[in-house]
Amino acid sequence: MKKRLPIAILFLLLTSTFSPAQSTEEIVAQIQKEATENSQLEQLAYELMDVIGPRLVGTPQMKKAHEWAVHTYSKWGIEATNETWGEWRGWERGITHIDLVAPRVVSLSGMQLAWSPSTSKKGITAALITLPEVSDSVAFSKWLPAVKGKFVLVSMNQPTGRPDYNWEEFATPESLEKMKTARESQEKAWRQNLENTGYTGRTINAALEEAGAVGIVQSRWSDGFGANKIFSARTKKVPVVDLSLEDYSMLYRMVEHGEKPLIKVVAESKELGTVPTFNTIATIPGKELPNEYIVLSAHFDSWDGATGATDNGTGTITMLEAARILKKIYPNPKRTIVIGHWGSEEQGLNGSRAYVEDHPEVVEGLQALFNQDNGTGRVVRISGQGFLHSYDYLGRWLEAVPKEITQHIETTFPGNPGRGGSDYASFVAKGAPGFSLSSLSWSYRDYTWHTNLDTYDKIVFDDVRNNAILTAVLAYMASEDPEKTSREKAVLGIDPRTGKKGVWPEPRSANRDGGKD
Structure with missing residues (x-):
C-alpha cells in the first residue's frame, strides 16, 4: 500500500518547485524597501568613521578597518577576506599640540x-x-x-x-x-x-x-x-x-x-617599520555563471586630516549596504558579485592596480564594475567610459532603477575612458567595463576632499541611501542580464591636452613597497 504525503507537505513541495520567479519589478521594490526601512548606513558610518577613524595606509587604524569589514560581512553571511598585496611604511599618529609662547x-x-x-x-x-x-x-x-x-x-x-x-x-x-x-x-x-x-x-x-x-x-x-x-x-x-x-x-x-614670535610644537608619532597592506574582498558566489563577475568598488583608505567620511567613507558604506541588501533580497545571483574595498588608492590606485594584476580571471570575466568615490552626494553622472556599446546595457539596467533616483542622473555614451582619479580606472585600463557613479558636489573640493573637516556630520544619508539602492539594482540587473557585456572600444577623438588623437590608457603597475621615502 502506497503512503500518501500529508496535504501541508505536498502543498509546500508544489509551491517551492513551481512558483514563478519573482519579476524584476518585485526584486527592485524589495531592494528599495529594505534600503529605506532597514537602513544600516548610519550605524556603519558611526563604526567606521567615529570609532575606527581615518584609514591612512600603513596605520593600525587601516588594519583595524580591514578586520572590521570582514567581521561585518560575516554577520551578514557573506564570505570576506583580507588579501595582502604589498607593504608600506607603518606609522601611527600621536598627540599634536602647537602653542604660541611669545609675544x-x-x-x-x-x-x-x-x-x-x-x-x-x-x-x-x-x-x-x-x-x-x-x-x-x-x-x-x-x-x-x-x-x-x-x-x-x-x-x-x-x-x-x-x-x-x-x-x-x-x-x-x-x-x-x-x-x-x-x-x-x-x-x-x-x-x-x-x-x-x-x-x-x-x-x-x-x-x-x-x-x-x-x-x-x-x-x-x-x-x-x-x-x-x-x-x-x-x-x-x-x-x-x-x-x-x-x-x-x-x-x-x-x-x-x-x-x-616663538612657537612650541609637540608632534608625537610612532614609526612601526614595514607593515603589510590589504584589500578587503567579499564575495557572493554566482550560481549559473560563477566565472563572470560584477564588482562593487570603493577605496577603503583615506588621508588622516579628519576621519575620511566623504573620501571615501561614503563610497565604502554604499558598497557595504548594497552587498547587505543583495545578500538578503537576491542571495543566489546568476553571476558572482565581488565587493572590493581597495587599499592605498590615495597614493596612486595601488590596491586596485594590484588586484587587476593578481586576479586576471576577474578582469577577464568582468560583466561590470560600479565604483563610487567623490563625496556624499547622490549620483548625478554616469559615463560609458569609452565602451562603444555601453548604452545598450547600462541604459537597459538603469531603466529598472526607481525613477526618483534616475531623474537626477545624466549619462554620457560612449564617453571617454578614465585615466585615473579612482579605482574604476585600473579596470578600464585593462579594457574591462568599469564605471564611475559620480556624485553631486556638496562643496566636496573645498570642504571635505582631503581636509580636516571630512567627518561624519558632513554625510548626507538620504543621498547615500539613494546610491546604495542604485548600486544594488545595477548589480542585480548586470547579474541577471542574459548577455555578456561588450568590450568593443569607441574611436577616441582628439585629446585636448595633447592635440593628438586619443589613445586608450595603458595599465600601470601598483607600488607594492611604498611610503618609505
Whole structure:
C-alpha cells in the first residue's frame, strides 16, 4: 500500500518547485524597501568613521578597518577576506599640540601631517622664519643656512580667509575685483619665487630639513571656512605641521613686522617599520555563471586630516549596504558579485592596480564594475567610459532603477575612458567595463576632499541611501542580464591636452613597497 504525503507537505513541495520567479519589478521594490526601512548606513558610518577613524595606509587604524569589514560581512553571511598585496611604511599618529609662547601665549589650531617624524614629549620651542624673495637657486642656497634652529613658514600668506562666495555675497563689485586682482598677482609672484629657489612644493621641505630647520609649518588652505588640506610631511627627521589659515597668517604677520614670535610644537608619532597592506574582498558566489563577475568598488583608505567620511567613507558604506541588501533580497545571483574595498588608492590606485594584476580571471570575466568615490552626494553622472556599446546595457539596467533616483542622473555614451582619479580606472585600463557613479558636489573640493573637516556630520544619508539602492539594482540587473557585456572600444577623438588623437590608457603597475621615502 502506497503512503500518501500529508496535504501541508505536498502543498509546500508544489509551491517551492513551481512558483514563478519573482519579476524584476518585485526584486527592485524589495531592494528599495529594505534600503529605506532597514537602513544600516548610519550605524556603519558611526563604526567606521567615529570609532575606527581615518584609514591612512600603513596605520593600525587601516588594519583595524580591514578586520572590521570582514567581521561585518560575516554577520551578514557573506564570505570576506583580507588579501595582502604589498607593504608600506607603518606609522601611527600621536598627540599634536602647537602653542604660541611669545609675544603672548595661546594654543594654535593645527596638526602634524601624515608620516611626520616625531618630536620628543617635551616638544620643540623655536623662532620662525619665512621664505625669502630670491632671483635664482644660487641666491636661495646662500640664504638656506638662515633656517638653522628655526621653524620655516613655507606657505603663501593668504590675503583673505573668506571664501569667494562670501565676498560675492557681501562685497561691492569694486572691492571683489580688487581682492581677486591682488590675490592673483600675489599667487603668481609666489609661484615664480618658488620656481626661482630651484625646488617645488614637494621637494623644498627636504632641503630645509637638510639645512638645519627644526620643523616646517604650512597652511594649505582649501578655499573654505576652516578647511585645510592635510597630506604628507616629506621629511625624515623634523616634524611638519599644518596650521589654520587664521593662526598661520597671524604668525606670518608677526615675522614680517619683526615681532620675533616663538612657537612650541609637540608632534608625537610612532614609526612601526614595514607593515603589510590589504584589500578587503567579499564575495557572493554566482550560481549559473560563477566565472563572470560584477564588482562593487570603493577605496577603503583615506588621508588622516579628519576621519575620511566623504573620501571615501561614503563610497565604502554604499558598497557595504548594497552587498547587505543583495545578500538578503537576491542571495543566489546568476553571476558572482565581488565587493572590493581597495587599499592605498590615495597614493596612486595601488590596491586596485594590484588586484587587476593578481586576479586576471576577474578582469577577464568582468560583466561590470560600479565604483563610487567623490563625496556624499547622490549620483548625478554616469559615463560609458569609452565602451562603444555601453548604452545598450547600462541604459537597459538603469531603466529598472526607481525613477526618483534616475531623474537626477545624466549619462554620457560612449564617453571617454578614465585615466585615473579612482579605482574604476585600473579596470578600464585593462579594457574591462568599469564605471564611475559620480556624485553631486556638496562643496566636496573645498570642504571635505582631503581636509580636516571630512567627518561624519558632513554625510548626507538620504543621498547615500539613494546610491546604495542604485548600486544594488545595477548589480542585480548586470547579474541577471542574459548577455555578456561588450568590450568593443569607441574611436577616441582628439585629446585636448595633447592635440593628438586619443589613445586608450595603458595599465600601470601598483607600488607594492611604498611610503618609505
